[in-house]
Amino acid sequence: MDAGNTITVASFAIVVVLLAAASSLAAAAAVPAVYVLGDSLADVGNNNHLLTLLKADFPHNGIDYPGKKATGRFSNGKNFPDFLAENLGLATSPPYLAISSSSNANYVNGVNFASGGAGVFNSTNKDQCISFDKQIEYYSKVQASLVQSLGEAQAASHLAKSLFAITIGSNDIIGYVRSSAAAKATNPPQQFVDALIQSLTGQLQRLYDLGARKLVFLGTGPVGCCPSLRELSAARDCSGEANEASALYNAATASLLHGMGERHADLRYAVFDSSAALLRYIEQPAAYGFAEARAACCGLGDMNAKIGCTPVSFYCANRTGYVFWDFYHPTEATARKLTGVAFDGSPPLVFPMNIRQLTAM
Known part of the structure; x- marks a missing residue:
């Protein structure tokens, strides 16, 4: 390769990097915060x-997270909210329970209310997690705080531009399947x-009533294929x-959100069929x-699926080669790939628009 071609290739690489950075900056400008x-x-x-x-x-949770420390993520590293933010x-x-007790808590940059074990039903893993209803109650306090600090009009504008990412339902289904x-x-x-x-229906309507206008809903994965x-x-x-x-x-x-979109002209949403997307990796x-x-990569017993990932569990060396981290949860590598599909994919995996298109609206 001659010098001219080398310069051309190098220049092209720089342009690609700059375009990617510009795209991220544009998305960030369009979406001031993410509420999870x-x-x-x-x-x-939170847990x-x-x-x-x-x-x-x-x-061994967090073994691949920066600093190689467990953070409370049910993963060997980063998870969906991390890659969505990136x-x-x-x-x-940040997790709501980590900042809510502070007298100067800053909610304008987004908050994560998600809790391991939570389900649509309050009875799912009752007293072991922050129920979905309780998460919405915490969000209502955040919304009120934003109104107080920004004023009603500016708070409404901020929330309308922000992204609300929701993933709920898997624990309800697992509990149902394990019932008698x-x-x-x-x-x-x-x-x-x-x-x-x-x-x-009532829970999503309440979020709308509290200012949510851009929703990302992650459907439940093929929970029957988790190692457990x-x-x-x-x-x-x-x-x-x-x-x-x-x-x-x-x-x-999907039908519920379609109906909400017809009733509320200012509601925009993206539904990610994580079941279909993840089945591709499994099959x-x-x-x-x-x-x-x-x-599972980390656990004990047959398929590392008898006991979850604990300090005494075995774990695989090639974490990027495993779909599942523990007996329920995906690895960082899986979460990264799935988020990429949700962000830039197309129907039928993500519809009626992807996350990038949603953020541009």
Whole structure:
């Protein structure tokens, strides 16, 4: 390669980097903050402040996080809110319980309310997490604080431009699948999902009433394929029952949001079908850079799925090659890939628009 070509290639690389930086800055300008609600897939440390068994503030969690320390994320490293913030050119929104007691708490840069174990139903992992209703209650306090500090008009404008990222429902489905046959006989899957959607309808409407105008909703993944539920099958197959409930729930949430969009002209949303997206990695791991899509990286017992990731658990050396970190949660590598699809993907995986398009509106 001659000098002229070298300069051309170098210049092209610089242009690509500058364009990427400009894109992130534009997204950040359009979205001043991210407010996160949900479960362990989005918890960045709230459960550290609870008296609960549902914690991840110990090794080997965080082994690949900057500083190699456990942060309360149910992951070997970063999770969805981290990568969402990175794509937007923003800092990760801090856990609400870590800042709410401060007299000068700053909520204008975003807040994370997500709590490991949370579900749509208040009864899901009751007294072990911050329920979704409680998270919305905490958000209402943040909204009131913003009105007090910014004024009503400016607070409304700020929240309308901000992104509200929600991932909820997996724990409800796992609890349902693990319930007794007798309980499920009186509460078939469609009836169970209908009850979930009835609760979710009121919860999302309350968020809208409190100023949320740009929603990112992550559907439940193929929960039947997580190592913990696979391990229940003699053949170590995915639980069809769990995946069916997840598919019903995801379709119903998409319909719910479509209806909300028709009723509220100023509501914009993106639905990410994380079930379909993650199934691609599980069914064709090599095509997406993975070596292991069934067993957990960290845990104990068959498939590392009998006991979760604790300081005495075994963990894999090649974490980027595993789809699952522990018996329920994805690795950092999986979360990074999924967030990329949600941010820049297209229907049917993310619809009616992706996150980048949502932020530009």
